[in-house]
Amino acid sequence: MIDRRAAGAILTIDLDALASNWRRLADRLAPSGTECAGVVKADGYGLGVAPVARTLHAAGCRTFFVAQISEGIALRAALAERPAAVFVLCGLLPGTADLFAAHRLAPALSTPEQIAEWRGLSAELRAALPAPALHLDTGMRRLGLTAAEAESLLADPTALADIAPATVMTHLACADEPEHPLNAEQYDLFARLHAALPGVRGSWANSSGVFLDGAAAFEQARPGVALYGVNPTPHLPNPMAPVVRLEAPILQVRRIDAAESVGYGASHVMAAGSRVATVGVGYADGFSRALSNRGYGVLAGTRVPIVGRVSMDLTTLDVTRVPASEARPGAMIQLIGPDMPIDEVAAHAGTIAYELLTQLGRRYHRVYVGGPEGAAA
Amino acid sequence: MIDRRAAGAILTIDLDALASNWRRLADRLAPSGTECAGVVKADGYGLGVAPVARTLHAAGCRTFFVAQISEGIALRAALAERPAAVFVLCGLLPGTADLFAAHRLAPALSTPEQIAEWRGLSAELRAALPAPALHLDTGMRRLGLTAAEAESLLADPTALADIAPATVMTHLACADEPEHPLNAEQYDLFARLHAALPGVRGSWANSSGVFLDGAAAFEQARPGVALYGVNPTPHLPNPMAPVVRLEAPILQVRRIDAAESVGYGASHVMAAGSRVATVGVGYADGFSRALSNRGYGVLAGTRVPIVGRVSMDLTTLDVTRVPASEARPGAMIQLIGPDMPIDEVAAHAGTIAYELLTQLGRRYHRVYVGGPEGAAA
Incomplete structure (x- = not known):
């Protein structure tokens, strides 16, 4: 902890605002029975994964997403014995299954190689691992199975039984532009593949996606940046509280x-x-x-x-x-x-608030206000 | 430490290259008897202040500069009992003298307020503090005494005796542009004020300044970024080794x-x-x-x-x-x-290598190679 007298600046993180942002999104999703997960990658978007995750958990969040295995390990330590599912978006990197098992992390399987790695695991390791997600690429061309790869997987009941996914997910490229045609394309492709996986939770919307009609069609949404007070609807007033x-x-x-x-x-x-x-x-x-x-x-x-x-x-x-x-x-x-507002600072810097948040420095005196007891401990 | 298998990338830091960069600058300064200090602020320019400082110390560096008090505390802990002077560039912030004393940090006094704070310290605190630096503003208009403030200080023998500075320093604004007229202006003003402080070490050149003629006129230079492999002579081939x-x-x-x-x-x-x-x-x-x-x-x-x-x-x-x-x-x-090269990456990003270095992330698997025994421990 940096001494307040000795710090160049004071960074105050309002955990009550964080919780109220999660509840606002969860309430919006509630009518369709859509679960509101929480994305806490990049050290809780720069705000400290432990206080962030404990606050979201106390607000009711039970499913978390991180980008990297090391983040999953830190998150699991922060949550201690609290019941929660943790998904790791980078997926099952070669030779890392023991880390996933030891920390009860679920990989988002995103390539044929990762699926092969999963299917080749020993029965013992498999038994220690939570059910994975399948990560489909419906338009980012970044990580995830292509439509063709997904279809060949869906056509193979043995493979599907072997994997036994709990969740199927995709990532929206243009959700902050509601009129962008890619949103409908991604919705249609994902809906079609999801329909072929009965009983598997569909996870479609990110922060901006929560404000698209499509979010209600699936069992889960995964907001991230909006939790931290960034405007998920850039063309409208910010519905989130500053954090x-x-x-x-x-x-x-x-x-x-x-x-x-x-x-x-x-x-x-x-x-x-x-x-x-x-x-x-x-x-x-x-x-x-x-x-x-x-x-x-x-x-x-x-x-x-x-x-x-x-x-x-x-x-x-x-x-x-x-x-x-x-x-x-x-x-x-x-x-x-x-x-x-952080969105305005980001505009002045020619970037997005996501980058400012995740780059918040280590030399600030950090003060956490609000939140459940012990969140910042 | 992030598990190598689980990291998104591997960041390798060549401590031998760091040491050889310091020696190259020290050798360049040696003919005029100018000391080569080391600037290790911002966590050793993002590379880890402990291994960086231990490596520089083993190479011969005995004077270090940091920006903030918290950095001085971390540096002193990393150096343990090794003999070294540590200057803190933010200066004596109000009510922080106990931190400076406890960790044997010397402030670079940069405002009339800081000088008043110093002069008002108890004899006990003063006895525990190393001799400070005087920070003169010769053209940055950022931190430091103005010429007028410096001159009124020089005219007051009681004040000077009270402060007993070991070092007088300034900061160059345009040293990477050797033809910029501000370099000569800053040199002339600093030389004049320095001459009025007999027996006080003058600290003038930063990394690029080491390659200006003026560096040899003073007792100390304070390179930072060049130690870490960034080109201090942007219009010429890089004389430094990549780190x-x-x-x-x-x-x-x-x-x-x-x-x-x-x-x-x-x-x-x-x-x-x-x-x-x-x-x-x-x-x-x-x-x-x-x-x-x-x-x-x-x-x-x-x-x-x-x-x-x-x-x-x-x-x-x-x-x-x-x-x-x-x-x-x-x-x-x-x-x-x-x-x-990092300078080229910075140019693509529309910034300078300093920013890329200090923003190097926490999720990399970091590998330190070379350096003195125990440097990375």
């Missing part, structure tokens, strides 16, 4: 006496009489260098522009519009939070 | 049967007959999303373009030009290394 707040105390305020450049490469020239505040947050903290001369912080209710290049450990902001009595060392500048 | 290698096994190869899009947003369309390989590295691993549809990996000696959007946990590459016998699951694609 993350990043605030940095001013280290120093510099009055510019004559027109002078600021920062590396002298990329920004300040007018005489302006004032520049420096905070101890930089791209080594995941505060993207693409925010150089773009974006804002909020100080005493006023937007203060980032000026000069974001450097490794420091960022400079033009605080000329804020009275000197408020723009002083120790005053807090909000860099992400209710007044500076 | 980092990032390689990812192919998880799956997808043959494209008809023209089809790849990845989120369907941003890239592949021709029929092409083949796409997926690796388990994404922006959550610090592999920037800005590399979407830009940049390359190297597979079996052939450059394979990144296609589609880099996603959180996965990246897709067009391996059509590599025979199917080589482009198969398990084959390693080099993403950073001797065949794909």
